[in-house]
Amino acid sequence: MRVVLAEDQGMVRGALSVLLGIEPDIEVVASASDGEEAFRAVGKHRPDVLVTDIEMPRLTGLELAVKVRELYPETRVLMLTTFARPGYLRRALEAGAHGYLLKDRPSTELADAVRRISRGQRVVDSDLAAEAWGAEADPLSDREREILRRAGEGESTAEVARGLRLSEGTVRNYLSEAISKMGAHNRIEAARLARTKGWL
Amino acid sequence: MRVVLAEDQGMVRGALSVLLGIEPDIEVVASASDGEEAFRAVGKHRPDVLVTDIEMPRLTGLELAVKVRELYPETRVLMLTTFARPGYLRRALEAGAHGYLLKDRPSTELADAVRRISRGQRVVDSDLAAEAWGAEADPLSDREREILRRAGEGESTAEVARGLRLSEGTVRNYLSEAISKMGAHNRIEAARLARTKGWL
DNA sequence: GTGTCATCATGACAAGTGTCATACTTGCTG
DNA sequence: CAGCAAGTATGACACTTGTCATGATGACAC
Structure with a gap:
């Protein structure tokens, strides 16, 4: 299973890359420190899954997901983020993300989420999903x-x-x-x- | 070299733990998700180095560093944080930290920083140190x-x-x-x- | 094609904010 | 003790911000 990783903090990017890399069925083919770079990496490697942060320089994870869905729909997108905000989840799903995982969750869940997503399943943090269901929609234009x-x-x-x-x-x-x-x-x-x- | 790791985000904690664990000379003997837990882990394991985030629940990394210096001075403290704020660096060093490393830095620097600190050297991000040196003190009352x-x-x-x-x-x-x-x-x-x- | 909505605009008024001069008290510190 | 900094206060003024009424335009949906 081939993965591209986008995350702006070097330390976290490296650590997550190692974490995924030790799984025998997962290979991190590229990692990027901003959205633009990630987009180019997806174009070049056509991975099964893109694991991306939301808050990144130049192109946010949400914008990146939209572009990836348009040009490389065969690549599935997993948002991996700090923020348990219903609005982010909603926008992520609208932007075409297939999964939304919080950095709060145990690290053991990451490889699993990647596998499920590559199989076409959706992965959404259940607490957050419940909250998002009851949450008002963004009223701002x-x-x-x-x-x-x-x-x-x-x-x-x-x-x-x-x-x-x-x-x-x-x-x-x-x-x-x-x-x-x-x-x-x-x-x-x-x-x-x-x-x-x-x-x- | 024995290390305790304190970091509140599960995903990052797990990934950093793996990252450090693959070094042959480093062993992560415990990891904690908040300051209190980290303090107890240091008391129990008496590690060579404590790697800790600053912003954590219950006890911040800065408060933790003060307590560790008082009770277990043989454990050296490495702050690992997102924030490139001169004020934080200053306060971390005053709190007794031996090193201050940004999560922005490449992950390869982490193991190296841990080794240097355990040898008694100080590790401070050089850009940030320069900035902090030239930086004005807080002018606010x-x-x-x-x-x-x-x-x-x-x-x-x-x-x-x-x-x-x-x-x-x-x-x-x-x-x-x-x-x-x-x-x-x-x-x-x-x-x-x-x-x-x-x-x- | 008629509504509905987002966008953009103006003008007028009320309310909130930022600046400055001035002044009194208190607690340090040389 | 004198001097100084921090804290507190007032009044006055200019400027910024928030509200409301009103209206023009273009896009989209039914």
């Missing part, structure tokens, strides 16, 4: 999300407006809408809430 | 730090004032001072900057 994200990083209304070529008034309108949708009292709280739900 | 922390979580001026029994004007004064010290343009940016430096 793309624009609202992008603007809230920038504001949450400390950009002022004027900076966001310049960055997106919008008028300041428009930016304030979107933020007002986002704050109200999140049930928050200001942009900071709204961004923080959205982050914990996995919507940013 | 306790009050400023506390107020900036709360504001950064989304509390409004009024909420912070209520929470700390201060007048709103005073809170605004502290925030103004903190923003200016951080060279930021607003409270959000100031909090974000302070966080990346390890001051919050």
Whole structure:
């Protein structure tokens, strides 16, 4: 079974590679430290499974999953991430991931998950799946999300407006809408809430 | 060489354990998922080296290092962490750590770092050390730090004032001072900057 | 093709935020 | 003891942010 591994932290990448490599039926044919590199590696090696982190430089795991599904649908994707956020799980599955495994889980589950996925089964953390089922859907529009994200990083209304070529008034309108949708009292709280739900 | 490993994410803990275990001269005698458990494991096994994460439940790596230095000074401590924050490095060394290694580094460096530390050498990421050396000390007073922390979580001026029994004007004064010290343009940016430096 | 929704805009007002000058108290420290 | 830093407070001002009403446009779905 041939695997490509994408994970930005060198130490973790190396360790996971060894962990998978000791399984007799699994071979790690390439590992990548960012999404772009991972995409090229998938194109070159056409692996059975891509194991990828979500938060990576240049191309996130979610964006990577979309591109892989489009160009190399025979490669199945396993998201391996720190974040137990229902919104992430939902987006991962929408992006075409076949599995979603938390880094919290025992390391013994990884090889097993890879095997199940390569057989065409879905692998989803059961606690998280239950939570995601009851969880509200992301109410934010793309624009609202992008603007809230920038504001949450400390950009002022004027900076966001310049960055997106919008008028300041428009930016304030979107933020007002986002704050109200999140049930928050200001942009900071709204961004923080959205982050914990996995919507940013 | 006997090692205890403390790391809260199961997947990473298992993988690092395998990574270290394949070295012929290194034996992982115990691994722990939180600080308390790690402390008990050190007491029981008296390892040459404790490899520990910083951000862990119940007892952080920094607190753990202090306790280990007091009770089991023959065990040397290697901090293994995600965060390249000068403030963290400084605090880790003050807490008695003998090394500070980033999870960003290649996995090949881990075994090497463990060996050097067990020989009594210090291991500090050189980029980070340089940065920490040139880095300013935290300019924030306790009050400023506390107020900036709360504001950064989304509390409004009024909420912070209520929470700390201060007048709103005073809170605004502290925030103004903190923003200016951080060279930021607003409270959000100031909090974000302070966080990346390890001051919050 | 008629609604519905996302996007973008303006203007006006209210509320919140950031800055500055000024001043009093308290606890160190030389 | 004098000086200094930290903490606290007020008032005033400018600027930013949040809210609301209103309207134009284009895309998509039924």
